[in-house]
Amino acid sequence: xxxxxxxxxxxxxxxxxxxxINCAYSNSASDYFIWYKQESGKGPQxxxxxxxxxxxxxxxxxxxxxxxTVKHLSLQIAATQPGDxxxxxxxxxxxxxxxxxxxxxxxxxxSVKP
Amino acid sequence: DGGITQSPKYLxxxxxxxxxLSCEQNLNHxxxxxxxQDPGQGLRLIYYSxxxxxxxxxxxxxxxxxxxxxxxxxxxxxxxxxxxxxAFYLCATLQGSGKLFFGSGTQLSVL
Numbered sequence: 001x002x003x004x005x006x007x008x009x010x011x012x013x014x015x016x017x018x019x020x021i022n023c024a025y026s027n028s029a030s031d032y033f034i035w036y037k038q039e040s041g042k043g044p045q046x047x048x049x050x051x052x053x054x055x056x057x058x059x060x061x062x063x064x065x066x067x068x069t070v071k072h073l074s075l076q077i078a079a080t081q082p083g084d085x086x087x088x089x090x091x092x093x094x095x096x097x098x099x100x101x102x103x104x105x106x107x108x109x110x111s112v113k114p
Numbered sequence: 115d116g117g118i119t120q121s122p123k124y125l126x127x128x129x130x131x132x133x134x135l136s137c138e139q140n141l142n143h144x145x146x147x148x149x150x151q152d153p154g155q156g157l158r159l160i161y162y163s164x165x166x167x168x169x170x171x172x173x174x175x176x177x178x179x180x181x182x183x184x185x186x187x188x189x190x191x192x193x194x195x196x197x198x199x200x201a202f203y204l205c206a207t208l209q210g211s212g213k214l215f216f217g218s219g220t221q222l223s224v225l
Contacts, residue, residue: 043216
């Protein structure tokens with residue numbers, strides 16, 4: 001079946017560097033994508049979202065890029081800080097599916113070295 | 115966690131026992147969801163409810179039951195039929211168009 005997946009399960013970066021977390025999706029019918037951050041023992045927190053009619057969206061220190069041609073999603077974190085250490089999930093919502101029924105990737109663990 | 119309260123934080127289940135996880139929200143959101151998270155895995159949908167007195171099975175509903183008698187509450191019961199219940203359980207509400215807002219989770223373990 002079609003699913004959301006991540007290229008790298010772990011990512012280690014130096015404090016102050018930029019981080020890039022990647023996500024591949026295979027369902028061409030997906031029209032909405034979300035990135036979540038999850039700290040240990042806590043629930044996921046919304047970071048940023050993007051709809052399929054956009055290629056890029058920016059937030060505070062974060063940017064999401066969507067490449068529909070190759071079905072690829074990425075999250076860029078600028079000037080990574082120790083507080084950014086967490087697991088990051090991408091999720092997709094399939095057009096025509098029930099609203100809120102997201103399909104989640106397995107996550108990438110981001111570790112920030114001081 | 116901003117309007118969604120899950121309790122307890124930690125729960126232990128004996129073999130053959132049913133246990134109920136609580137999820138309460140004061141966000142006035144119509145739709146509520148239960149997800150299961152296993153270590154190193156993504157979230158899997160157990161049950162969801164889009165309106166009071168109505169709910170639908172998700173991808174892994176077997177061994178679980180829910181009720182939605184009030185808009186604010188969506189309790190999840192892990193029954194004895196669920197043979198592998200150890201996991202982190204997350205309740206969520208639908209905030210905006212497709213965006214889920216999560217509670218802080220309940221860690222369920224088997225004694």
